[in-house]
Amino acid sequence: MLQIGNVNGLPQEIHQQRWTPETATTAELPRLGGPNWDISSFWLRDASYLRFKNFELGYTLKSKFLNKAGIKAFRIFGNGQNLLTWYKLKIYDVDPESQNDNTVAAYSNYPQMKVINLGLRATF
Helix, strand or coil: CCCCCCCCCCCCHHHHCECCHHHCCCCCECCCCCCCCCCCCCCCCCCCEEEEEEEEEEEEECCHHHHHCCCCEEEEEEEEEEEEEEECCCCCCCCCCCCCCCHHHHHHCCCCCCEEEEEEEEEC
16 A cells, blocks of 8 residues: 555645546646656756856966066966856756766766866966
8 A cells, every 4th residue: 555645644745736536637746656657748857057167267467577587477377167057957966967867876976076276377
């Protein structure tokens, strides 16, 4: 026997939205307890995303003051990878570029690492 509900045996709100013969026209969720193998768009999610993948900003200083110190050029720079990702999925820390076909495993993958570098370069 399938048991649903909270510790008091009362159906939770999500269970009340399931398909039953009585709620066939108003149900928002598939039926409980049986196979849901029928072709359906219920489990499809919008997986579109926008990723700010690579960025670099730098500036090279050239001045008479630097030449007097024996420096031909001085560069300040910063760069980053995987800085931001915007997506509509309600599950966070999911990499939208994951190639895993197993839904559970795709959600358990680590997100891509965020890398930020800052640097100085002097040419003598």
